[in-house]
Amino acid sequence: MTAAPTAKRADAQRNIQAILDAAAVCLSKDAAASVAEIAQAAGVGRVTLYGHFANRAELIDAAIARAIDEGDAALAAIDLGGDPRTALVRLVRQSWSAIVQIGALMSAGAATLTPERMLELHSRPVSRVEALVRRGQEAGAFRSDLPTTWLVSTLHRIMHGAAEDIDAGRLAAAQAPSAIAATALAAFTPPGHPVPSLEEWS
Amino acid sequence: MTAAPTAKRADAQRNIQAILDAAAVCLSKDAAASVAEIAQAAGVGRVTLYGHFANRAELIDAAIARAIDEGDAALAAIDLGGDPRTALVRLVRQSWSAIVQIGALMSAGAATLTPERMLELHSRPVSRVEALVRRGQEAGAFRSDLPTTWLVSTLHRIMHGAAEDIDAGRLAAAQAPSAIAATALAAFTPPGHPVPSLEEWS
Known part of the structure; x- marks a missing residue:
């Protein structure tokens, strides 16, 4: 029975x-x-x-929530300790393609869900990245003359930009993680400090 | 008569x-x-x-073409000579808000016009920025280990990102040109060279 x-x-x-x-x-x-x-x-x-x-909105919400849960679990498994620059390069190499994939889904959600709900949905993974950037700023490894949120947004945009460039045939997929990591490392470097070469921190 | x-x-x-x-x-x-x-x-x-x-597509095409013509005339009036870093800061300060405005219109166009037509429409202003970035790379002021198109795309994304951050209340509009210029200058700096402070180049 x-x-x-x-x-x-x-x-x-x-x-x-x-x-x-x-x-x-x-x-x-x-x-x-x-x-x-x-x-x-x-x-x-x-x-x-x-x-x-x-309805469609509920379905989109559930699809994004699940993708973010999975992405967040993957992010949680990446070691973000040690030198913030090494951690940043590690984060980019291990997460960029998942982040880009979720980004495409989030874009679909943005047309249907409220901005508040969108923020709520990805607040956990974003706060992990924010914590790393803030730690880097406090340690003097990353620049402090720009807001933490600005640096985090810049990293996201560089990642999504790489996906667009790959789609448009302007960037080889194999080149993407290095291009993203090199650009983000430079963008985060405090004025007056030398831009690290990628080899130095990976 | x-x-x-x-x-x-x-x-x-x-x-x-x-x-x-x-x-x-x-x-x-x-x-x-x-x-x-x-x-x-x-x-x-x-x-x-x-x-x-x-039809709607013809109207969108004409609206974008006119906005780009006006934007390109404004761009042509900016002095992009001299040190590439100074020229970059000048470019950002004088053009970012127009570029962001045209960007919103281009996003609308992307849903209707072909990617080829979109590229054709903004090829003139993009090639002006590309020429500056290439000149900076050749002079050793900008990094050469990443493709010119990647650096140009990064600059655009940082600009559009600033507009998003302003809309979301994460960035004050008055802070935007400095944040964009400082981030782009750093992202363009060759590995091993110190990140310039904004004051140095404006």
């Missing part, structure tokens, strides 16, 4: 995962992807999808 | 200018602004608008 409900729950869980996977793929490619397209990509009917997510 | 056609032509010119002004304002605020909204903001009927622009 208990096997049937358990199987049903497992089915539901599988459907939810398939829908969220499909939402992440479809919305990253096309921010305007419809619920019908996402249901089709997930291999479920629209009625099933609406059984789990009341 | 000639007064009437001349007056008609002047009327048409005024309408075209009003439509392009309205398109720039409406599309910068909302990339999805409709032709009907733009006609209303311009104070002309839709029939009049369609008399000058066959």
Whole structure:
């Protein structure tokens, strides 16, 4: 008598995962992807999808929340201790491609979710990066004449810029992590201090 | 017998200018602004608008082309000679707000025009900035270990990022030109060379 409900729950869980996977793929490619397209990509009917997510906004919210949870777990596993410059280079090399992928999903979300909800959704991973930048500023390794939030935003923009340049054929994907890390390291260097070469800190 | 056609032509010119002004304002605020909204903001009927622009894409193309022409004329008037670092700071201070404004319009265009047309539209102003960056690289003032196009893209992203940070209340508008110039100067500095302070080069 208990096997049937358990199987049903497992089915539901599988459907939810398939829908969220499909939402992440479809919305990253096309921010305007419809619920019908996402249901089709997930291999479920629209009625099933609406059984789990009341509307498109709820679905987008759940897809972003899951992607950020996974990204944050990956970020938490990166050693951000030691010299802040080494930690920055390590962060870029190990996280840039995941951050860029989530960024495409976040862009889709920005058209649907409120700015407050968007901030809330990615506050945990952003605060990890902020903590590293602040630590670097306090240690004198990173410049303090510009706000921490500005340096964090700059790092994000350099990362997303690399993705755009790869898409446009202006940058080889293999070159991206070095270009991002070298540019961010330089942008963070305090005035009067020499710009570190990438080899020095990786 | 000639007064009437001349007056008609002047009327048409005024309408075209009003439509392009309205398109720039409406599309910068909302990339999805409709032709009907733009006609209303311009104070002309839709029939009049369609008399000058066959469709929404043609209107967007013309609005971007005009904004870029004006921006390029402003850029051409900036002295980009002398030390490349001083020229870079001058460029940022005198052009960032116009570049950011055109950027909002270009984002609206990206949804409608082909990537090739978008590149063609802003190739002239981009090549002016590229020439400065290349000259700086050749003179050893800017780093040569990263491609010229990467440095140019980075500068643009830092500028547009400043606009986003101002909108989000994370950066004071008055602080923006200094933050942009300081960040770009650092990002462009060759490894091993000291990051210049802003005062040094402005």
